[in-house]
Amino acid sequence: MFKGATDAQVQQYFMELTGSPELPAAQAIPGKGTIYVVKTPSGNFTLRDFSSSSGQTGSAWTIDVPKGAVGTTYNPEIKFLKGGKP
Numbered sequence: 001m002f003k004g005a006t007d008a009q010v011q012q013y014f015m016e017l018t019g020s021p022e023l024p025a026a027q028a029i030p031g032k033g034t035i036y037v038v039k040t041p042s043g044n045f046t047l048r049d050f051s052s053s054s055g056q057t058g059s060a061w062t063i064d065v066p067k068g069a070v071g072t073t074y075n076p077e078i079k080f081l082k083g084g085k086p
Contacts, residue, residue: 001060010061014038014047017063024051042069051079059083 007012011023018038026034045067051062055059059082067075 001079001081002085003062003081005080007082009084010063010080011036011047013019014045014063017065018045040066040069042066045069047084072074 011056014036015021015023018040020038024036029035029050033048035046035048035050038045044064045066046062048062048064049059051060061080061082063078063080064067064076065076065078067073070076071075
């Protein structure tokens, strides 16, 4: 879990990680939050502002990295605690 990044910095990092020139359109997930999806040849990268662990960690951005992009047998997550100041 990383701390201190602003929402804009997390979104910029997501675009750099995926090679996307812009943030994709947000999709609202009822009862949960917002998710952004970038499709790549390695799989789908997602950026979401909700998680099942928010009760323990607090509100966080989560980037789901496809296992094909990193060569693992699971989809790793990168988490950023919300509330960073510019």
